[in-house]
Amino acid sequence: MIKAVLDTNTIISALNFAGKPGKVLDLAVQGSIMNVISQPILVEVRNVLTSKFLWEAGEAEDAIDWLTLFSDVVYPTERLKVVDYEPDNRILECAEEGDADFIISGDRKHLLKLGQYKTIKIVDAATFLEMYAKNLLTT
Numbered sequence: 688m689i690k691a692v693l694d695t696n697t698i699i700s701a702l703n704f705a706g707k708p709g710k711v712l713d714l715a716v717q718g719s720i721m722n723v724i725s726q727p728i729l730v731e732v733r734n735v736l737t738s739k740f741l742w743e744a745g746e747a748e749d750a751i752d753w754l755t756l757f758s759d760v761v762y763p764t765e766r767l768k769v770v771d772y773e774p775d776n777r778i779l780e781c782a783e784e785g786d787a788d789f790i791i792s793g794d795r796k797h798l799l800k801l802g803q804y805k806t807i808k809i810v811d812a813a814t815f816l817e818m819y820a821k822n823l824l825t826t
Contacts, residue, residue: 689789690721690759692782695731695774696793697812702750703740707812711791714819715757722758723785727777729754761785769804770797782807791815 693701693711700708715722729751736747763780770776775797782790782804790809792798798809810818817823 688721690723690785690787691789691791692723692778692787694778694792694794695728695735697791698732699735700793707816710816711812723761723781723787724758725761725763725781728781731774759785772797779804
């Protein structure tokens with residue numbers, strides 16, 4: 688099964704606006720792909736939901752609990768310093784610890800610029816969905 692880390696931007700977009708990020712999240716919910724997530728990502732999602740999108744704390748916590756139901760929660764032991772934006776290093780750590788095939792990101796400044804980290808492909812939601820539809824996802 689394809690393992691993917693959805694970055695915070697992708698998760699937040701999926702939860703608030705649906706669209707292509709929502710379709711990627713749906714694939715994880717359906718079990719078509721495995722979402723890999725870590726505690727630092729969950730904390731960042733919770734913080735963004737409550738501070739930028741004004742979700743109530745309880746609603747944000749429900750979303751976090753829901754995400755963990757269909758995700759492989761990993762606990763990275765290695766700290767990386769690959770990009771200047773520290774939260775994106777947490778995404779890379781999660782992907783490496785979870786042996787992910789993909790990082791699905793909406794971050795054009797840092798992660799998407801990398802294109803790949805080791806064997807982990809970094810793509811946006813639209814590219815991932817196109818690859819999925821054409822059965823081009825390989826591990």
